[in-house]
Amino acid sequence: MDLQTRKLNLIAYLAQLQDESFFEKIENYILTKFEKEDHSEFAPFSLETMVKRIEKSEEDFKNGKFKTQEELENQSADW
Numbered sequence: 001m002d003l004q005t006r007k008l009n010l011i012a013y014l015a016q017l018q019d020e021s022f023f024e025k026i027e028n029y030i031l032t033k034f035e036k037e038d039h040s041e042f043a044p045f046s047l048e049t050m051v052k053r054i055e056k057s058e059e060d061f062k063n064g065k066f067k068t069q070e071e072l073e074n075q076s077a078d079w
């Protein structure tokens with residue numbers, strides 16, 4: 001079973017979970033694990049950087065420099 005399928009199965013399981021104490025245990029585990037990880041390499045973009053990225057994306061789109069959803073799905077199937 002691939003990772004994407006496992007994620008979707010977990011989401012479906014959590015959506016149907018009725019035991020609040022068990023859900024809290026899962027939630028606390030995830031939040032504690034996330035807090036312990038180093039996220040220093042993640043920094044929000046500045047407004048200037050965001051505008052430049054948007055302008056570049058729009059220019060690429062106008063010039064046909066993009067991939068369709070189908071092309072991306074076909075490409076990711078080979079991973």
